[in-house]
């Protein structure tokens with residue numbers, strides 16, 4: 001993709017992670033985000049194997065899209081063998097599927113498969129994975145996600161050392177004249193957001209910070 005010309009104020013996009021929401025009131029929680037002007041949701045999928053926790057399913061994604069068709073559904077796969085699952089999430093209506101580089105032996109092929117279905121593809125790097133692994137993918141991915149916590153749970157502390165990786169990806173993006181989003185996920189709140197923005201991220205996932213308070217809108221406005 002060619003780099004877009006427009007460069008004004010770097011207004012970041014916020015993707016609320018519904019893992020931080022009250023699961024018994026998911027419809028209300030998503031409506032709360034929507035009323036605050038949110039147009040996309042981050043949906044964590046876990047298999048109890050790649051990470052020691054369980055998350056949302058393709059059926060959940062389908063129901064979210066049925067109830068909130070205008071919300072972009074960004075699916076974060078934290079599973080072993082993501083290639084065995086992408087069809088389910090494509091059929092469920094996912095708009096973006098991102099999977100961990102560490103979880104598959106053929107990341108390039110998987111990105112191709114996702115994109116062939118008309119869905120955006122993202123690659124995710126866990127904290128220990130260096131940025132260099134994405135070199136062969138930057139021409140074809142829509143998003144690179146730098147994890148700012150170890151994957152698996154919401155509510156963890158932000159790893160600020162990951163900011164050098166975000167800056168490295170931002171530099172690569174400039175140098176290569178390619179266009180993709182740079183996302184961070186984990187521990188993003190009103191204390192850490194500025195670091196993320198300064199490092200060059202364009203999208204930030206935030207779960208517990210946004211959902212655990214009783215004023216979603218007020219918390220969001222402290223970020224953007």
Ligand SMILES: O=C(CO)[C@@H](O)[C@H](O)COP(=O)(O)O
Pocket residue numbers: 017019020042044076149150151152153154155156185186187188205206207208209
């Ligand atoms: O993928 C993950 C965790 O593995 C995230 O999407 C979390 O759900 C973000 O939650 P907070 O750290 O913002 O509470």
Ligand SMILES: [Co+2]
Pocket residue numbers: 017042043044076185205
């Ligand atoms: Co996530």
